[in-house]
Every structure is written in C-alpha cells, then in structure tokens.
Amino acid sequence: MAVFYILLLFMIIAAIIAVETDNLLSSVICVGAIGFGGSLIFLFLRAPDIAITQIVVEVLGLIILIRATISRDRTFITGDREFFGMVVSIVIIFVIFLAGMKVFETLPTFGTPIFATVGDSASQAYISEGMQKTGATNLVTSVILDFRAYDTLGEATVLFTSIIGATVILRRKAKKLPEEPDQ
Amino acid sequence: MKGMTIIVKTISSWVKVLIFLFGIYIILFGHLTPGGGFAGGVILASSYVLLMLAFGREFAEENLSLPLASKLDCAGALLFAAVALCGLLYGAAGFFWNFIHQKYLMGTDYEFNLVSAGTIPLSNIAIGLKVGASLFLVILTLSMCCKDFKPGSTENEKE
Structure with missing residues (x-):
C-alpha cells in the first residue's frame, strides 16, 4: 500500500x-x-x-x-495571474473535494471490489466461463473483443470520425469548388 | 525538418525494425499475453513517428504516404465491422458472435495456442491496423500544420 x-x-x-x-x-x-x-x-x-x-x-x-x-x-x-480566476478555481476545487469525501465514504475499501464479493455478478461469470466460451487465455482481450465488443466498436468509430475530421480540416490543399472550371 | 544528427539516424534505422516487430508481436499474441490491438497499433505508429522525427517528415511520407495511411485506416475499420457482421450472417446468435470458436474450436485442445479464440485475433489485427494508421495520420497532419505556421499569426495555434 x-x-x-x-x-x-x-x-x-x-x-x-x-x-x-x-x-x-x-x-x-x-x-x-x-x-x-x-x-x-x-x-x-x-x-x-x-x-x-x-x-x-x-x-x-x-x-x-x-x-x-x-x-x-x-x-x-508570460502574463500575470488573475486574482478572480484563482479564487474561482480554489472554490471549485474545494467543492469537488467535499463531494469526493462524501462519495468515498460509500465506496468499498481499496482492493476489495464489489464485483468480487457479490456472487452472481457479470465479472464473476466472465472469470469463470470466459476461457471456455471464447478460448482466449487473456481475459481482458476476451472481454473487450467478445463480451463487450460493442464498446470497442464505439471506440473505433469515435477514433475513425476524429481522424476524418483532422485530415479534412488540417489538409494543405483544399479541393476544387464546384463552380470552378476544369483545366 | 531535415532530420537530426547522424547518431540519431543510425540508431533509429536499427531500432525501427525491432519496434515494428514488437508491435506485430503485441497484436498477434493479444489473446494470449497482455497487450492487444490498441497497444500494438500505437507501437506500430510510434515506429513510424521515430522515422519521422529522425529523418524528417518527407522521408516518413515516402514510406507511408497520407492516402495509403488513410486507406489502411479504412481497411482496419472495415475488417472489424466485417468480423462483426460475419457473426450475424453465420448464425442466429447475432452481432459479434464468436462463430469460429463456437462452431469449430469448442471442446478441442486449442487453448494457449496461437490459433485459438476464434474471431478475437482477427479483431485484434483489425484494431491494430486501424489504431496504427490513425495515430500516424494524426501526427502527419499535425506536422504539416506546424510547417505552415507563421510566427505572426495566431490563428493556427488553436488545435
């Protein structure tokens, strides 16, 4: 610890x-x-x-x-620090700290996750049946690519869309406008 | 942008092959050892980023040009979607059904082998291809943007 x-x-x-x-x-x-x-x-x-x-x-x-x-x-x-911004950020950090103290009281103790103690939770089923159902010895991979593959699909879609946006916006030559004549 | 000194160039020309092989290993053995498609793809991208840093952007663009990288990106996404759709077409269990394992490999002694786990290695390869090409594209487009940057203008600084 x-x-x-x-x-x-x-x-x-x-x-x-x-x-x-x-x-x-x-x-x-x-x-x-x-x-x-x-x-x-x-x-x-x-x-x-x-x-x-x-x-x-x-x-x-x-x-x-x-x-x-x-x-x-x-x-x-360079530049000076703003007094008002500093006060606002300190107040916000203090509020988040108080809320975090309240939340941490309800959490289970460190190292004993709630999924390990509840008997028929989903992660218990993954651990006991994952290797037999998917054949992968790395259980993390079997979860992210078999049991929870929709999450991976969504993540891949987010990455794909962001790359499309970056390559379109940051490209050097713009495409020809439709009213421009061909050469 | 012409690259770094000759020491960096020599070392990186030896090391880039090892980094690329390590990325391929992480992807292919993702269902047996820690790692997987995402981490392996980032390692593949970082080998090309090493080339770009050591030899300059033009050299890296000769090896893997921007249209080819975007085609690889699309191919990875298409392969991942195709693996998912095969589960839908192959049986009634639905999208992302691990049809190879459930139909052919179930009950046999295929665990701990490289060819096991059905569609998971295929998905790993697709994700690795996609993530590697995407991150290379990010750095390529950002470095192109940096080159056109003029010190007087402030518009290009927001990214």
Missing part, C-alpha cells in the same frame, strides 16, 4: 509543477511524469494490459506535445 501513496505523491507534485512552471517544455515533461506514475500504479495493481497501453500512449502523446511546443517560437508563458 505504501508504494501507491508514494506514487500518488509523486504524481501530485508533478501535476503542481506542470501547472506552475513557466517553461512549456518542462511542463510537458511533468505531464509525462504523471502518466508514467499512473502506468506504474497500474502495474502494481496487477493490470498489465492497461499499464502497456498507458505507457505507450503516454510516450506517443509526449512526443506529439513536445513536437507541438518546440516548433513554436514562444516556449515561455
């Missing part, structure tokens, strides 16, 4: 530095440190699938962010 608190402290410190620093590059690197701490937490929670996905997407996202910040001219953030 202690390792989770150490990693959470590391992530919180990295998040504070990422917000507070003036240099864009060090801010991006601190965001990457948060992601790596998260992937380590997933690894200690014995979820290697999520850990692999987290670390890989983190590396790629870090490269994109560094690429996007370095190629710009302005790598430093």
Whole structure:
C-alpha cells in the first residue's frame, strides 16, 4: 500500500509543477511524469494490459506535445495571474473535494471490489466461463473483443470520425469548388 | 525538418525494425499475453513517428504516404465491422458472435495456442491496423500544420 501513496505523491507534485512552471517544455515533461506514475500504479495493481497501453500512449502523446511546443517560437508563458480566476478555481476545487469525501465514504475499501464479493455478478461469470466460451487465455482481450465488443466498436468509430475530421480540416490543399472550371 | 544528427539516424534505422516487430508481436499474441490491438497499433505508429522525427517528415511520407495511411485506416475499420457482421450472417446468435470458436474450436485442445479464440485475433489485427494508421495520420497532419505556421499569426495555434 505504501508504494501507491508514494506514487500518488509523486504524481501530485508533478501535476503542481506542470501547472506552475513557466517553461512549456518542462511542463510537458511533468505531464509525462504523471502518466508514467499512473502506468506504474497500474502495474502494481496487477493490470498489465492497461499499464502497456498507458505507457505507450503516454510516450506517443509526449512526443506529439513536445513536437507541438518546440516548433513554436514562444516556449515561455508570460502574463500575470488573475486574482478572480484563482479564487474561482480554489472554490471549485474545494467543492469537488467535499463531494469526493462524501462519495468515498460509500465506496468499498481499496482492493476489495464489489464485483468480487457479490456472487452472481457479470465479472464473476466472465472469470469463470470466459476461457471456455471464447478460448482466449487473456481475459481482458476476451472481454473487450467478445463480451463487450460493442464498446470497442464505439471506440473505433469515435477514433475513425476524429481522424476524418483532422485530415479534412488540417489538409494543405483544399479541393476544387464546384463552380470552378476544369483545366 | 531535415532530420537530426547522424547518431540519431543510425540508431533509429536499427531500432525501427525491432519496434515494428514488437508491435506485430503485441497484436498477434493479444489473446494470449497482455497487450492487444490498441497497444500494438500505437507501437506500430510510434515506429513510424521515430522515422519521422529522425529523418524528417518527407522521408516518413515516402514510406507511408497520407492516402495509403488513410486507406489502411479504412481497411482496419472495415475488417472489424466485417468480423462483426460475419457473426450475424453465420448464425442466429447475432452481432459479434464468436462463430469460429463456437462452431469449430469448442471442446478441442486449442487453448494457449496461437490459433485459438476464434474471431478475437482477427479483431485484434483489425484494431491494430486501424489504431496504427490513425495515430500516424494524426501526427502527419499535425506536422504539416506546424510547417505552415507563421510566427505572426495566431490563428493556427488553436488545435
């Protein structure tokens, strides 16, 4: 348990530095440190699938962010902090903190999920019958591609639509307008 | 945009093959070991991103051009939908029915083999193709946008 608190402290410190620093590059690197701490937490929670996905997407996202910040001219953030904005954000954080305290009282204790204790829940059926029904030894894959494949279809559709939008909006040459004559 | 130093170019020309092979391994063994289509596809995309960072955007675009990448993206989406539709056409159980496993492999000793789990490896390959091509397209279009960026204008900064 202690390792989770150490990693959470590391992530919180990295998040504070990422917000507070003036240099864009060090801010991006601190965001990457948060992601790596998260992937380590997933690894200690014995979820290697999520850990692999987290670390890989983190590396790629870090490269994109560094690429996007370095190629710009302005790598430093200038300007004064607004007093009103700071007060509003502190109040909102305090309200969310109070709501979170209320919510955390109702949650089951850490490490004993409610699906593990209730007898005939869906995840119990996945664990006991998943390998026999799908033949996949990696139960995570059998859930996301067989039992819950509609979720994967929706995720793939979201990705596909966003890529279509990005390639259409950010392309260099616009297509010819219909009233323009052919050459 | 002409690329980095010769040290980076040499190392990345050796390493890119290993990264690509590792991505293929993660995709193909997704139903046996941790990993799967999404993580493997991101690894495949990152090998091309390494090429783009080391050798410049033009070199990466010669290897995998933008129309080809978008065609691969569409092919992955189509393959995933086709696997789902095959379950609908093949039997009465419906969309996303794992027909290969339920019809042919059920009850046999196929667990822990590479050829097992029915349609799950096919879906993994489709998702991997789709995610890899999509993320490569994102970085390609963003780098094209960055190249046209003028320091005076502020319109291109919102993304």
